[in-house]
Amino acid sequence: MSNLLRRILLLRSPSSVFSHGFSESPLKSLTYFSVSSEIVSSPKSASLASNAVRLENNRKDVIALLANHGFSESQISALAKRFPPIFSAKPEKTLLPKLLFFQSKGLSSPEIVRLVCAFPRVLTRSLDKRLIPSFEYIQAVLGSEKTLAAIKRSADILFWDFQISVGPNIEILKQIGVPDSNILKYLHYQPRVFLTNSIRFKETVERVTEMGFNPRGLLFVIAVFALRSMTKSTWDKKVEVYRNWGLSEEEIHLAFRRNPWCMIASEDKINGAMDFYVNKMGCDSSFAARRPVLLQLSLKKRILPRGYVYQVLLSKGLIKKTENICLLFESPEKRFIEKYINPHKEQIPGLLELYEQKLMDSRR
Template identity: 55%
Template sequence: MSSAKQDQQYLQCKVAVHVMRAMSKSTWEKKVEVYKQCGWTKDEILVAFNKTPWCMKASEDKINDVMDFFVNELAWQSSFVPWWPGIISMSMERRMKLRPDSLPMSTVSFGLREKALSASKYVKFETPDKPDSVLAFFQNNGFTQTHISTIVRTFPPVLLSDPEKTLLPKLEFLKSKGFSSTDVAGIVSASATLLKRSLEKVIIPSFDFFNNLLQSEERTLAAIKRSDALLLFDHQTHVTHNVEILREAGVSNANITFSLTNEPRAFMTSSDRFREVVKEVETMGFNPSSINFVLAVQFLRGMSKSTWKKKIEIYKRWGWSEDEILGAFKMRPWCMMASDDKITGVMDFLVNKMGLDASLVARRPKLISLSLEKRIVPRSAVYQVLLSKGLIKSDGISLATVLEPPEKWFLEKIVNRHKEEAPELLKLYQEKLDLAK
């Protein structure tokens, strides 16, 4: 480490000590709550304090004013500010403004004039050449106008980057691992701060870690597409411990790999919290050898207790008992991930319009996850015609039996089988599907 960098870290340490000594514990906790209300996590607050200790000395009004300006006026993501906490100490009254006619022409041609104006107040361009070269770089590498606009809005300092030195190597690394140009544009625009991460210290080690864990580049690519945050931080400690917690519970490597590939964010939590969720799933009676065990862990980890209670209350309003709710969750964990409107819409149609018993739906929870407009309503219309013509009997083929199977089965076994007695079925079914488009 260079002497200059050591001196800088020493100075930051002294400032941090000074700030903490001058602040009571209650004041510190109050500032933490203010930042949390602005959308920061505990980790982001610590990152900001580590970079600029003075950010914890700002008044509550100052913090709220700055965050309101950047997030609500400039449409920045709140999670961007912790990485540039010096922004918090800037004067709101004396901020610099850049004349519109001095903006790089590229920002105008890309429809980014307003975004660049906003960014320019805090990212000072000595000449328009650098931002022009950055925008041209993205365009030449397959980024759409929407991609570029999103990147500039969420990470304005990217306009000060050296495209060949700092941006190109990261894009080339991702492409070398199998990501297409479209994939890369999607990943970068979804998490633009990836561009400020060190390729050698963060991005490559993170990719290698997950690749070794998943034992497949194909699965690693799939996991990163689902959560680009995998490349933003060092997740090794939490992820490794959480994988071990699942193994200790009796979960197979195949199911762990499935979960890590399809919902990697579930593993990005403290081991204490993860262990608590696993214990809760065990208490519910899930079989650790079942794929539903890891699905339940994923869903519970990503759901607050208040949201869980709210879902339970919704099902109870439809007459489900707590045992029926737990039974449905064990059979089909997805039923607790459906939105409140989705649950209410499906239950209202099946119970009030189609006359199904609410407890029957509890025994067939897959019904909750089916599309109301594209599956349930069109097939129910066909089912009602067949019942009215006496071509099927409700005690022979139930509505649930008609709703659950895949499209091919439904057309062959229900629609086409009765096309002579009810030739209007296919047209009716298609009309209902068209209404859903």
Template identity: 40%
Template structure:
């Protein structure tokens, strides 16, 4: 059913994605210098004393840095501190992009921060974005950053959506979108995927769209051949799952389900109902199955028919709600319960349906529910299955 070469190439893309690799050699374009005793250079001493570099890291960066006085690098460090970056964040940013120490902070760095803030990025959000992708600070504002952001904003139909996507995958601000992203989106359109579905899924999973177009096309074709309807959101969900998870990882998760009595056919049927059945870790899958089957008494194959439950948090939803429902059952307040009613409702709906509804018969129910929450998060279920 599946072409192993798709996943082989996919793994290669993930490991070699140029958008995600902060390479000093590609960033710093300064002439290397020689020194009879590099361990004694001003740069080495500065990086060690000011930024806590190890001797090895300082000497490696020293090959690319030429400053002999502290004024320029001091101004950069003070600028970053002034704008909310912690000492640890600054140290890691400079290790990845040592060339920043040559920057004119007010002329080249400040306008970039101001641009993102003008588009709706808060200061804490901006710090996180730049920490994970400091390459942005070395790019041209006019030639690279603004065109890239505008392109993303036009695609997602608002600055707000563009910011949401960048927050989830900061490397969007430095990726060649024309190469890695736009061809993939165009291919989805050609296959009948609605624009609204593309936008929604891209905002939630932007990294899944940044991949070699040939690999992406093969994944889309595989999903289509499985019978997924391109008009439904589930189609793109399946594409994202296969983009994120390698074939060997999927096979390992299949083995976990098989240990609980699911056949290969039943696993694929569950996948068609809810592609997220292969998103959770093997440990989480085993933990959910164990609790629901052995603790709650559900039939294993019932979960194959309602696989959505495998996406829920074991600690925050499944265990506390399950234990609470068992208490209601033992008190005679309810006669039965189903997976959907227990685990596929919001917290507000669950409390209204299972807690407040019986308040007049058992006033202590809310406290009991909170007790189950604490047990799940801090007790044996956390240590066993988290």
């Protein structure tokens, strides 16, 4: 391979745009123009070189466009690594109309940057055939404000043909009596749960029905999401984790019916929470089946800091071991401080500060 062709291949590499920053052209670093005599020596080489120059100029135009719309140098570099096709797209014809479209729908410049950085393929999707129809369908279902919130949360929903992929699944839920309000609530918060083959979605809905969930309750839709978010093998592994803590099959299903989130938690989180409640708090393992909401709470940010306060109060004889543990962990922050910390300020000076320190440690 000639030296010229090696240079041209380097020019085709998206990373070459960023290897020297934006202030220095990669063409200079490759001493491209120093080989003009070699270029003209072959029509084929001249054609390749011309294409390389066009590609490089296009990349520069894309970089300028992104920079003008609020993208930082590091963000543009990250895009080059994650999704190089953006830098081959025509900036004015392909990229700019999509940036302006999101702007016209109420997304701020920082929000558009976050959206593109999270889902760069959105800039290469057809505006007329995919983005606009998807946006309009979601907006017709959710309304403008919730549509923006859903897109900010998961912009890849714009990649789908909602009328074909989501519409049938919404109808499946409606046919068994799921209220529109519950469907819309979950479509807003977890739109991806509906982006699946309608046959598999119906099978999941039927399984949730067989488990005894009431279609009119919000837990029904949450259970559908829980089952849709994991494979059967993942479900079986989590069932085994609970079994290892002494829960029966019936207790595990009871916990899931009461709070499906207990099966969405990771195996590590389940083990961590169960270890704390059983070994540190002295609770019976079936306690989790009766109050599975406790397994969904953050171990570091809620369970451990409040558990520390409980142990201190218990050691001082200020509360009994039979104290309502559910209230201790489930109470909102203000209520927890009013009930478990403020009444004991005199007996245990600095208890609030110690608790706040535990919270700070959990955020590190």
